[in-house]
Amino acid sequence: MSIQLKRVFSAGILLFFAGISSISLAASHVEGTILKEIQSWQTVKVRKKEGLALRAAFSCNFFTATPRTSYPDGTTMSGGSVLFYENGKTVNSLFRPSVFASSNDESMPELMACIHEDFRISNLEEAGILAEALEKLFEQSSSFPEEAEIKRFQNGWVIINDEFFGKRQGYIITTNSEGAVLRIGYSVNIDGG
Numbered sequence: 001m002s003i004q005l006k007r008v009f010s011a012g013i014l015l016f017f018a019g020i021s022s023i024s025l026a027a028s029h030v031e032g033t034i035l036k037e038i039q040s041w042q043t044v045k046v047r048k049k050e051g052l053a054l055r056a057a058f059s060c061n062f063f064t065a066t067p068r069t070s071y072p073d074g075t076t077m078s079g080g081s082v083l084f085y086e087n088g089k090t091v092n093s094l095f096r097p098s099v100f101a102s103s104n105d106e107s108m109p110e111l112m113a114c115i116h117e118d119f120r121i122s123n124l125e126e127a128g129i130l131a132e133a134l135e136k137l138f139e140q141s142s143s144f145p146e147e148a149e150i151k152r153f154q155n156g157w158v159i160i161n162d163e164f165f166g167k168r169q170g171y172i173i174t175t176n177s178e179g180a181v182l183r184i185g186y187s188v189n190i191d192g193g
């Protein structure tokens with residue numbers, strides 16, 4: 001191959017890669033511009049969750065964040081709310097295990113870390129306070145027909161507050177002999193063990 005042909009070939013390769021680079025930069029610029037535009041339509045409404053039961057059972061503050069999109073044509077749409085907790089040091093999201101959880105008794109360590117260290121459950125009334133606090137936190141359109149059903153077992157309490165396709169769901173609270181909460185879990189099939 002002649003030197004002239006090599007130069008033309010090399011120049012062609014350089015132009016090819018420069019063109020690809022320009023196309024990808026243009027695509028990145030377009031994507032970035034679109035992302036910036038859509039983000040300008042977004043707002044988030046933050047509300048503090050409050051209640052006597054929440055203050056009695058938990059030391060953390062809880063908030064819901066609801067995203068809202070206001071489109072240029074004047075329509076608006078709100079998404080589902082996300083629960084957050086603040087413990088004086090950090091702010092993090094908090095989720096209850098889903099009905100599709102892989103385990104039948106999912107531990108909830110973030111929620112456990114929010115329990116007041118002096119909160120005790122030694123009777124049905126105190127278990128009811130925790131049930132009320134949990135209902136306030138994880139408000140949902142429950143298919144469970146009544147108030148939560150609370151049952152005592154040897155090492156704690158079960159708070160049944162929902163049902164999904166015939167499977168009763170709820171919280172499994174493990175306590176010590178003085179009633180201090182040692183663990184909070186969520187079961188998607190309480191009767192299934």
